[in-house]
Amino acid sequence: MAFIPITRVVVDERARRLVDEVLDSGQLAQGPMVERLEQLLASAAGCTHAVAMSSGTSALVATLRSLDIGPGDEVITSPFTFAATINAIVEVGAVARFADIGDDYTINPEAVADLIGERTAAIMPVHLYGLMTDMALLEPLARRHSLVVIEDAAQAIGAECAGRRAGSFGVGCFSMYATKNVSTGEGGAVTTSDPDLAERLRVMRNQGMRQPYEYLFPGSNYRLTDLQAAIGIPQMEDLEEITKRRRANAEFLAEHLGSVEGLMAPSEPGGRVHVYHQFTVRVTDEAPLQRDQLADALRKKDVGSGVYYPRPAFDYPCYREHANVIDSDPVPHAFEVSRQVLSLPVHPRLTQSDLESIVGAVHSSWKR
Numbered sequence: 001m002a003f004i005p006i007t008r009v010v011v012d013e014r015a016r017r018l019v020d021e022v023l024d025s026g027q028l029a030q031g032p033m034v035e036r037l038e039q040l041l042a043s044a045a046g047c048t049h050a051v052a053m054s055s056g057t058s059a060l061v062a063t064l065r066s067l068d069i070g071p072g073d074e075v076i077t078s079p080f081t082f083a084a085t086i087n088a089i090v091e092v093g094a095v096a097r098f099a100d101i102g103d104d105y106t107i108n109p110e111a112v113a114d115l116i117g118e119r120t121a122a123i124m125p126v127h128l129y130g131l132m133t134d135m136a137l138l139e140p141l142a143r144r145h146s147l148v149v150i151e152d153a154a155q156a157i158g159a160e161c162a163g164r165r166a167g168s169f170g171v172g173c174f175s176m177y178a179t180k181n182v183s184t185g186e187g188g189a190v191t192t193s194d195p196d197l198a199e200r201l202r203v204m205r206n207q208g209m210r211q212p213y214e215y216l217f218p219g220s221n222y223r224l225t226d227l228q229a230a231i232g233i234p235q236m237e238d239l240e241e242i243t244k245r246r247r248a249n250a251e252f253l254a255e256h257l258g259s260v261e262g263l264m265a266p267s268e269p270g271g272r273v274h275v276y277h278q279f280t281v282r283v284t285d286e287a288p289l290q291r292d293q294l295a296d297a298l299r300k301k302d303v304g305s306g307v308y309y310p311r312p313a314f315d316y317p318c319y320r321e322h323a324n325v326i327d328s329d330p331v332p333h334a335f336e337v338s339r340q341v342l343s344l345p346v347h348p349r350l351t352q353s354d355l356e357s358i359v360g361a362v363h364s365s366w367k368r
């Protein structure tokens, strides 16, 4: 039996044809394919504008810069995230601080409220594993304090909360990195329905230039290429189908793993649509084995898994010692779950027999 990997990227014939079209056109950098992809991204986020970027990280940086967030400003974010979230905040000279997460692995709006102060400039929720933060609570909180919300939606394309899509509550920052639900290898995008912000982002990604040699401010090069966009277009056209398959796989796994003692399967809180970028279980203290032992046991049975993330993102000397990182706010829940989480394969290419193998491998690892 073949190994079941945690992610699998398949580039189909349609993408190959579009890539060929780009190669034949001779225009390899940003061009019409990027525009086509942007329309699909905007509509998937329920926004009027999407601005493609070279990565999810540059989407975050360009957004912070476009909103004039920098030195003297604090950004409240989740401690349970990928380093890119902190890196973007630190790159613009702002200060990152962290509110604890809830059982849904996303930032707890009450913990955010406790940290809001004079210097707070933005709230940056992270829609982790494909589940949106409870924006029905976070959005009114931000509005009461006149704070901008920057959604780190890198893992949550197509996800919903209260009938609205990820990227439509605040400014949406998406990633199309190799492992994400929609992948162009490297890539990203910002979504917004504010035309002025969209224009500023477009100018920002293009060296601050609006027309040839008309510079409005010092920008950068955050552009995506038409070659990359060509790979993403068919996936965006299939997004609803991709999401449907991830959700069906998650449903099967949750159904068959839900009653394992000491193992907490993920669930979908009411009013939210989970897109299962990851299917992440918690191995609690009641389990007969620890998280890393489960990962080893699964590997021996040809089932891949991943730990996202083994520590809170700021819990490394390079961040704890950084002048732009506040590491002193208590985040006990983030520390607890980072010891317990394990993500199992849930990607749309899994077969029924793969799903059964994953369930069987977990069950047999349990009785040892």
Ligand SMILES: *Cc1c(COP(=O)(O)O)cnc(C)c1O
Pocket: 055, 056, 057, 058, 081, 082, 084, 085, 126, 152, 154, 155, 174, 175, 176, 177, 186, 187, 188
């Ligand atoms: C992937 C990811 C990013 C960064 O995206 P890149 O495209 O890799 O730069 C940011 N935040 C989160 C939560 C991510 O998962």
